[in-house]
Amino acid sequence: MQNFINQLSTVLETKYILTQDEDKAPYLTDWRKRFTGKALAVLLPGNAAEVANIVKLCAASQVAIVPQGGHTGFCGGATPDNSGKQVILNLKRMNQIREIDSANQTITLEAGCILQAVQEKAAVQGFLFPLSLGAEGSCMIGGNLATNAGGTNVLRYGNARDLCLGLEVVTAKGEIWNGVKGLRKDNTGYDLRDLFIGSEGTLGIITAAVMKLYPLPISQWTTLVACETIAFSIALLNLFQKRATSLLTGFEMMTQESLELNEKHFPQMTNPLQGKPPFTVLIELSDHESEDHVRQLLETILEEAFESGLIIDAVIASNLSQANAFWHMREHITLAQAEEGANLKHDITIPLSSLDCFIKETDALMRTKFPGVRIINFGHLGDGNLHYNIAPPLGTDPKIFNEINEKPIHELVYAQVERCNGSISAEHGVGQLKLDGLRAHKGEVAHELMKTLKRALDPQNILNPHKVVSI
């Protein structure tokens, strides 16, 4: 393998080829510390041509490549296996914004741009880049596209796929496909862009993208409301969708148990609503008109919700810092779970019409079969997306609990998901975590089609092998 490393140094400066253990270590373990692998080297290319040359060398030497962005993914997709024969290709040096096209309302940027930096850059020019998620300070656009990330603005603006107009991709042969076009209509055969989005580095390496921008809202109002049941929360969502239509930009749900966990680890994050409601809903309205218009609309809808018994309490954020505090409360649940220790995560979507039934039935089954477990259920309710996570009973060693119960708990949740015609991965992808469950979930025909695509685009199986599908 020394020969291969020597060859790499013909296409990449040696300082960007990390082979020492201490240099490679930060790239080998995922954010949740669930997966750790080994790598022959970590490579830090600076442009698409370097990526293409690296891929050609890897293809010639049959060395597998694990593309990596911010390494914040939840499914182990960016973590190498244990063979020590794979290389990690981290795109963080490719962080240039190539262009903001105001007339076309698009931004063209490299894959290694940090999401938050993109939002900030767009805002300076008066635009909103709506993709927003808890990891935005470290995740990268390439990773967002490769996982088709969702987050808190999907309800109004869609997920990463919906925001993307064009891509630049290095293929498994080391060719550069230039699809960097900012077109909102382009019906010229198969949609290659959509094929690469959400493929988690298994079909190609995304090196640049053209993304949509939107006008920056001038006013935003955020409120927390208390609901006694999930059915009332969904009825409330429907009420807001009807009355506020496109002004509704956020609708997040947090159960009492998830907020209690938050308060345990972040005591400053207390729920301002009275009496620990079973369901706390965070709602955001955004407008390009006057402050008063959206504030009045929000108050009118909340009054109607009170009168019809959908909500029992509400607090409207009186300033930006209070609105941010509401959002932090929602975003810190993931961090509180990480502080609490290992837990079993389920990132699922259920049609809204079945969600009430799903939660009631699954909660009851879970509490009967696994007494004492804590159900940390929260998520992007507006998208039907729940993070239905299970923490071990208090006083139980999480490692031992999970070893015994991981399989049956996943089986219980996923059987319920199938019964409700939902999905076992709403926004986090498949990676290595859900590789085994995918076949049963997708069905034989879809799974075979996915394998056919993988074989066609990566016949040597060098791009992130054994992630998403195994061929």
Ligand SMILES: Cc1cc2nc3c(=O)[nH]c(=O)nc-3n(C[C@H](O)[C@H](O)[C@H](O)COP(=O)(O)OP(=O)(O)OC[C@H]3O[C@@H](n4cnc5c(N)ncnc54)[C@H](O)[C@@H]3O)c2cc1C
């Ligand atoms: C606190 C926290 C909150 C989160 N909240 C959300 C949320 O609300 N919604 C959501 O969707 N996710 C969320 N996530 C998960 C994660 O942030 C997203 O999946 C994110 O899109 C991953 O980006 P990344 O740059 O970290 O990718 P990585 O983790 O580095 O990689 C993810 C996958 O994409 C592949 N990949 C990375 N870059 C490229 C590239 N340039 N070309 C091809 N393949 C590539 C990798 O091989 C891997 O399979 C959260 C994570 C954390 C830690």
